Amino acid sequence: MEPDRELDDIARQVIGAAIEVHRHLGPGFLEAVYEEALAVELTVAGVPFLRQVPVSVTYRGKPVGEGRLDFLAGGLLIVELKAVESLSALHRAQVLSYLKATDMSLALLINFNVPLLREGIIRVIRSSPLDNGTNRQDAEVAKDG
Numbered sequence: 001m002e003p004d005r006e007l008d009d010i011a012r013q014v015i016g017a018a019i020e021v022h023r024h025l026g027p028g029f030l031e032a033v034y035e036e037a038l039a040v041e042l043t044v045a046g047v048p049f050l051r052q053v054p055v056s057v058t059y060r061g062k063p064v065g066e067g068r069l070d071f072l073a074g075g076l077l078i079v080e081l082k083a084v085e086s087l088s089a090l091h092r093a094q095v096l097s098y099l100k101a102t103d104m105s106l107a108l109l110i111n112f113n114v115p116l117l118r119e120g121i122i123r124v125i126r127s128s129p130l131d132n133g134t135n136r137q138d139a140e141v142a143k144d145g
Contacts, residue, residue, distance in 0.1 A: 007106055010047065010074040015121060017041040018110050022117040031083040034112045035070060038081065042073065049073045055101045069098060078107035082120075087111050092124060099126040 021037045035051070042049050053069040071079035080095050087109060095107045104126070111120035 006074070007076045010077045011106060011108060011123065013045055013047045014042065014071075014073050014077060014079055014108055017045050017047065018108075018112075018121065019117050022112055025112075027083075027113045027115065029083060029112070031081050031112075034081055034083060038071070038079075042071075047073055048075070049079075055098060057101055067098060067101065069102075076104065076106070078102065078104055080107060080109050082109070082111040083113045084111055085113065087120070087122060092122065095124045096126065099124065 018038060018041075021034060021041050025034070025037060039049070039051060050072045051070065053072045055067040055069060056063055057065040057067060069078050070081045073079055078095065078098050080091075080098070082091060084091075091109055091111075095109050099105065099107055106126070107124045109122040109124055110117075114120035
């Protein structure tokens, strides 16, 4: 299931802001630097966001822990940042778990430690509210265009 137009527009704005950050800073910094810079760029672009949003994790209806979203853009889009050599299946699983825990449908997984940022952006789509991660996970490299 593809995201609706509003969600897709927010994703495009976030990708544009991330590209701008990468254009100025390039690869090589710690994740925290990119988080601060992306917050500045999203503010300049007028994209509403929250940072380090707590996400409750439950098991059999009982709270068992908490995760943190790097960004929640427009109240609809999870943005998870990395500054690693390469994104792994574990990074995708983390984002999919956040989607399930928040009952949201789209997240961006962004790795700033790449020569061209478009190679470090993955859209993770939760195909349905019933998707527990074993049915289908769409991950596609976003195009900056």
